[in-house]
Amino acid sequence: MITNEKDGPIAGILTQVQDDTLASRIVNLVKHSAEPWELVPTTKGYEISCSNQVGDLPNRARIKIFRPEAALLVIFFYKKSNVPWSRDRFAYGGIEVGPDDSAPSDDQIQAWLIFAESGFSPESRPPDLIRLFPYDIPA
Amino acid sequence: MTRLNPCELEIDLFCNGIKIHESCNLESDARLFARTRAGLGSGLELMIPGDLKDIWMNVPVEEDFVQNTPYFLKKTSTGYIVWDSRENINYPVMIPPTPDWYNQKTYRGNPMSMVGVLQGTYLGIYIANSCMFWHPKVAMNCKFCTTGLNVGVNEIVNKDVEEVVEVCRTAKERSGVTFVHFNSGWQGGKGVEIVAPYIKAIREKVGLFTGVQLVPEPKETLWKYDWLIDLGANHFSFCYEFHNPQYFRDLLPGKEKYLSREAFFNAMEYTSRKLGKGKVSGEIIAGVEPLEDTLQAIDYITSVGAFPTVCIFRPVIGSDMEHYPTPSFEDMRKVYTHLYHSMRKNGLPMGIVPNIEVSLVVNPDDTRFLAPRTLSWHLYEWKLKIMKLAARPIISSVLRPSKAKTDLDSMEQYRPKE
Numbered sequence: 001m002i003t004n005e006k007d008g009p010i011a012g013i014l015t016q017v018q019d020d021t022l023a024s025r026i027v028n029l030v031k032h033s034a035e036p037w038e039l040v041p042t043t044k045g046y047e048i049s050c051s052n053q054v055g056d057l058p059n060r061a062r063i064k065i066f067r068p069e070a071a072l073l074v075i076f077f078y079k080k081s082n083v084p085w086s087r088d089r090f091a092y093g094g095i096e097v098g099p100d101d102s103a104p105s106d107d108q109i110q111a112w113l114i115f116a117e118s119g120f121s122p123e124s125r126p127p128d129l130i131r132l133f134p135y136d137i138p139a
Numbered sequence: 140m141t142r143l144n145p146c147e148l149e150i151d152l153f154c155n156g157i158k159i160h161e162s163c164n165l166e167s168d169a170r171l172f173a174r175t176r177a178g179l180g181s182g183l184e185l186m187i188p189g190d191l192k193d194i195w196m197n198v199p200v201e202e203d204f205v206q207n208t209p210y211f212l213k214k215t216s217t218g219y220i221v222w223d224s225r226e227n228i229n230y231p232v233m234i235p236p237t238p239d240w241y242n243q244k245t246y247r248g249n250p251m252s253m254v255g256v257l258q259g260t261y262l263g264i265y266i267a268n269s270c271m272f273w274h275p276k277v278a279m280n281c282k283f284c285t286t287g288l289n290v291g292v293n294e295i296v297n298k299d300v301e302e303v304v305e306v307c308r309t310a311k312e313r314s315g316v317t318f319v320h321f322n323s324g325w326q327g328g329k330g331v332e333i334v335a336p337y338i339k340a341i342r343e344k345v346g347l348f349t350g351v352q353l354v355p356e357p358k359e360t361l362w363k364y365d366w367l368i369d370l371g372a373n374h375f376s377f378c379y380e381f382h383n384p385q386y387f388r389d390l391l392p393g394k395e396k397y398l399s400r401e402a403f404f405n406a407m408e409y410t411s412r413k414l415g416k417g418k419v420s421g422e423i424i425a426g427v428e429p430l431e432d433t434l435q436a437i438d439y440i441t442s443v444g445a446f447p448t449v450c451i452f453r454p455v456i457g458s459d460m461e462h463y464p465t466p467s468f469e470d471m472r473k474v475y476t477h478l479y480h481s482m483r484k485n486g487l488p489m490g491i492v493p494n495i496e497v498s499l500v501v502n503p504d505d506t507r508f509l510a511p512r513t514l515s516w517h518l519y520e521w522k523l524k525i526m527k528l529a530a531r532p533i534i535s536s537v538l539r540p541s542k543a544k545t546d547l548d549s550m551e552q553y554r555p556k557e
Contacts, residue, residue, distance in 0.1 A: 132273035
């Protein structure tokens with residue numbers, strides 16, 4: 001479920017993803033997840049984060065979805081810093097879906113979400129995750 | 140538990156990390172946390188004052204194990220303190236501010252901190268692309284490392300030589316930096332060629348002590364180090380991490396497959412002979428392999444005239460060893476006490492070049508706090524003071540820009556004749 005769906009800026013993201021087949025599929029699967037998720041707008045693209053607990057700690061896992069170019073969708077996995085003002089991002093890798101790639105299946109997308117829900121547990125690492133991910137990731 | 144001396148406090152903070160109390164105002168008082176290079180610099184930079192020297196360190200704050208720490212950073216009316224909640228002991232500390240040049244833009248428009256960051260008082264710069272151990276489908280990366288996850292996320296992928304010169308010059312002028320350290324992961328055997336233009340440019344345009352940390356050259360091409368020395372390299376460090384062959388094999392699959400532990404030993408011994416005592420370091424991680432292996436590593440490294448750079452294992456976020464436990468204070472105290480005695484036994488210099496404080500590790504000269512202040516301790520202190528005085532003219536000359544002894548196109552001239 002998306003817990004902040006009713007917030008003003010989020011409605012904007014939801015409208016925006018309607019025109020993007022893959023992004024809207026991701027958001028749709030998030031909506032149907034049993035875990036609580038939040039959508040967060042960013043300067044380029046948007047992020048989804050699972051607001052569950054991992055162990056006794058708040059889940060810091062984030063998925064950033066953006067298009068560095070029109071034909072390329074990038075899904076970047078990172079953990080947020082513990083320190084509120086730190087800009088540090090703890091990368092776990094990413095997925096790129098280009099014009100020549102076949103669209104990921106719902107099962108693949110589910111695996112990305114489960115990975116985030118687990119707080120990026122190595123046991124849940126999706127097989128299609130590229131750990132070396134040489135992109136300059138926008139804020 | 141009695142009050143810890145500055146080096147003991149440093150060790151215990153590395154093992155436990157610190158929580159930041161709400162009284163702190165680090166957003167304006169502290170350096171940004173910069174998780175670059177292998178990921179070790181992700182903590183809070185702080186300085187512990189001491190009678191022998193001030194100790195710089197990078198305390199873990201981000202990792203999950205920090206949740207169990209007894210240490211809290213607090214801000215009081217007189218400044219920052221580290222509070223040990225077990226014994227209600229306060230230790231005054233200082234928080235170095237963010238250098239005023241971090242957000243300054245380079246001529247290419249990048250923030251300078253995306254090119255290089257201070258890790259303690261030295262400038263650390265990761266050159267070249269990500270370590271190639273991260274490239275294969277089944278990654279061969281070292282299990283403790285996150286380099287492949289960092290480049291491009293928290294720093295620039297390809298660093299322009301002139302941009303690096305600009306940052307080095309600024310760091311020297313504004314932060315009094317005397318040492319720049321270039322490191323890189325495995326570049327498929329091209330590391331020396333990649334680092335060379337940076338070394339020459341720093342020698343000729345800035346004037347700094349320059350350290351190089353690359354994977355070792357194979358035996359047949361050790362002569363390439365002679366070329367780097369003539370271009371201006373003053374120091375080499377070799378990270379072989381684990382002395383125990385089994386741990387080396389299991390935790391460093393890329394180094395095992397493409398390099399071998401012996402390649403590190405060969406390169407360390409070769410460069411140490413070329414540069415002289417105390418100019419080369421062997422880097423290892425303490426707290427993973429059995430303690431006896433770490434002590435043996437220290438003895439081996441000092442026996443070849445190099446100094447040991449010993450990191451206390453930190454289960455960095457995102458690494459394959461993220462959930463490994465951190466080592467105990469007692470074991471780490473043994474390691475660093477041994478390091479001090481091994482350095483002294485081999486007559487190795489420490490703390491000679493001014494203003495090189497590496498915050499990611501316990502520096503060799505931090506360990507002077509650990510030994511009893513006997514006659515031998517005092518004699519070694521005197522020896523170090525004399526070495527410092529004797530080194531002054533050399534230090535001044537290195538800190539002045541000067542023409543490199545060789546050129547970038549002359550590498551082949553160093554190849555030994557058949």
